[in-house]
Amino acid sequence: MSNPSDWATKDYYKTLGVSKDASAADIKKAYRKLARDNHPDSKPGDKAAEERFKEISEAYGVLSSPEKRKQYDEQRSLFGQFKNGFPPGGGFPGGGTSGGTEFDLGDLLGGIFGGGGRGGRRRQPQARRGEDLESEATITFQQSVDGVTLPLRLTSEEACPTCHGTGAKPGTVPRVCPKCQGSGMQTGTAGGLFAMTEPCSQCSGRGLIVEHACATCHGSGRAPSSRTINVKVPAGVKDGQRIKIKGKGGKGDAGAPAGDLYLIVHVESHPLFGRKCDDLTITVPVAFDEAALGAQISVPTLDGPPVKLKIPAGTPTGRTFRARGKGSAKKDGQRGDLLVTIEVQVPDTLTDEQRAAVEALRAARGNEDPRAAVFQAAG
Known part of the structure; x- marks a missing residue:
């Protein structure tokens, strides 16, 4: 699952090969093709394909959600304006000028990053709902009429089973970042003119430093996870129907609810009916x-x-x-x-x-x- 503090450095549109104004249908179509081409089940042992699948899933998890996509676009736009340390044209939001006015980007992005504005406040970790997953299944004509329970193998990115999401090697724990004191943000100056709050350069916004990285997730705290679940397809399902199975998606963080699973059903034709x-x-x-x-x-x-x-x-x-x-x-x-x-x-x-x-x-x-x-x- 993606971290909002990392959105500014990742181009999810480029990952899926779509334009920034792509429709939801175009995004879904691109994701399904790339996911099939890079799924770990179809390329066992291919680490490059596995990493590519993780990137594709992360991009789709953001762009498929209207709310997350809106936040992502806003954050990318803001970082595009301030990437050189100055607003376009030399002006400052809120009518401020370069005459020593302090501008705190952390306050402006507080709603996106979840805190970390003036005064070096510690960001409180927010429980994140699990990502929604999508899968497909083909059933017989008879099964579509009577209903059927199917085993489905799902792959999603969840808390690393080795370090339980800490990113640290078993037996060790992350330490609080000495630079940002755990806030995940740092305040710098641009030419002595104004102050600017941005993700901490030492911990990349996490607020924690992993000295001994977990060998499984390499310090990220996340790892691909596969599981098999039984899904009940109701009687009377139609070819191409999209079924929502609540709570069967990716697992949430810090006790947050799991995401949902969306199953697209394909029905085989019958020789008579x-x-x-x-x-x-x-x-x-x-x-x-x-x-x-x-x-x-x-x-x-x-x-x-x-x-x-x-x-x-x-x-x-x-x-x-x-x-x-x-x-x-x-x-x-x-x-x-x-x-x-x-x-x-x-x-x-x-x-x-x-x-x-x-x-x-x-x-x-x-x-x-x-x-x-x-x-x-x-x-």
């Missing part, structure tokens, strides 16, 4: 005599015995009938319907007896033109 909202669909063939004279036919269902369907005489091809309660599950526990579309079959070949019967039908029809109404409508 289709979906239309909560209804299932199927196309069944009927013989010409069944359609012309009427018949009772059997129609298969997805997960039960066949249903009997009465076809009235004169049923044309393409007509749809409804078998109630034989469709997909709904949110209220009820089931949709099975929509049965009739397709009148024309045989490829005829026996002598069948040909004689069809020729007798043609003779009985006489000169009746079935396309007469079409020509009449054409004018």
